[in-house]
Amino acid sequence: MKIALLGYGKMGKIIEGIALSRQHEIVLKIDKDNQHDLTVENLQKADVAIEFSTPGTVLDNISTCFSAGVPVVVGTTGWHNMMASVKANCEESGSTLLYATNFSVGVNIFFHVNKILAKLMNNYPYYEVQVEEIHHTQKLDSPSGTAITIAEGILDNLESKKEWVNLLTNAPTAEDNTVTADQLLIESHRIENVPGTHTVIYDSEVDSIEFKHTAHNRNGFALGAVLAAEWVQDKKGFYSVEDMFNFNV
Numbered sequence: 001m002k003i004a005l006l007g008y009g010k011m012g013k014i015i016e017g018i019a020l021s022r023q024h025e026i027v028l029k030i031d032k033d034n035q036h037d038l039t040v041e042n043l044q045k046a047d048v049a050i051e052f053s054t055p056g057t058v059l060d061n062i063s064t065c066f067s068a069g070v071p072v073v074v075g076t077t078g079w080h081n082m083m084a085s086v087k088a089n090c091e092e093s094g095s096t097l098l099y100a101t102n103f104s105v106g107v108n109i110f111f112h113v114n115k116i117l118a119k120l121m122n123n124y125p126y127y128e129v130q131v132e133e134i135h136h137t138q139k140l141d142s143p144s145g146t147a148i149t150i151a152e153g154i155l156d157n158l159e160s161k162k163e164w165v166n167l168l169t170n171a172p173t174a175e176d177n178t179v180t181a182d183q184l185l186i187e188s189h190r191i192e193n194v195p196g197t198h199t200v201i202y203d204s205e206v207d208s209i210e211f212k213h214t215a216h217n218r219n220g221f222a223l224g225a226v227l228a229a230e231w232v233q234d235k236k237g238f239y240s241v242e243d244m245f246n247f248n249v
């Protein structure tokens, strides 16, 4: 498979190594310095694009992939509020996009069990739930895309919660974590060199239940993105990583 890498930072470089080890070829590498090389003509040399850039550049890059008719796997987070319009654009133009807030197998298992746990917890209303995420200090967005997916899994299944709210704990404006009873708190912490840790906590007066995923490095995210590129390259439409993983038990 011929791959275009859109974003050649921490993730782009690891994805390159994994793609080469799986006998794929990298035909285009776009970063900030050579972003003007991202043309329809250059992109059409690739069978698929893998996009891990920044929240501020991802939408233009997706749009160029759609114009080129090249399927795109998107890992960049921080554009959650634009999802519906990108999906509509993808479907109307007959393009292909596969998106995940987190491509690792472990987190996708976590997403699945999180929904089942939230449904179960409807029977135990004396537990208060919250989500915590910890990431490295270079991270541009908060909460993490993964934390948003976790929160959505809870909101869809736990009747007491209607919306999520975020508290970035080391932001200059961080005040307190007061939330109303129907709000789900996501606490975001930024600590050097942490690849990504997510915890769902159900707390009562007598005990706490903690459900946690810890990434030890970025390799799981990168492998998942390459597997997604292999899976989506001959498909049409808008997909989420859930369409690729099959967790029926």
Ligand SMILES: NC(=O)C1=CN([C@@H]2O[C@H](COP(=O)(O)OP(=O)(O)OC[C@H]3O[C@@H](n4cnc5c(N)ncnc54)[C@H](OP(=O)(O)O)[C@@H]3O)[C@@H](O)[C@H]2O)C=CC1
Binding pocket: 006, 007, 008, 009, 010, 011, 012, 030, 031, 032, 033, 035, 052, 053, 054, 055, 057, 061, 074, 075, 076, 077, 078, 100, 101, 102, 103, 104, 221
């Ligand atoms: N879905 C998932 O599984 C995962 C998602 N992510 C997400 O992926 C994104 C990238 O993460 P990460 O690699 O760690 O971040 P990095 O900051 O290490 O890499 C992003 C790269 O994009 C470059 N860039 C800037 N402008 C453009 C442009 N117009 N086109 C292409 N590239 C550009 C940046 O260059 P410069 O630094 O010079 O500005 C930088 O090298 C983030 O949104 C992150 O949250 C991360 C891990 C897993």
Ligand SMILES: O=C(O)C1=N[C@H](C(=O)O)C[C@H](O)C1
Binding pocket: 077, 101, 102, 135, 139, 140, 143, 144, 145, 146, 147, 195, 196, 197, 221
């Ligand atoms: O920026 C990161 O590093 C990560 N971003 C993704 C997110 O926002 O959830 C996935 C992973 O946690 C690492």
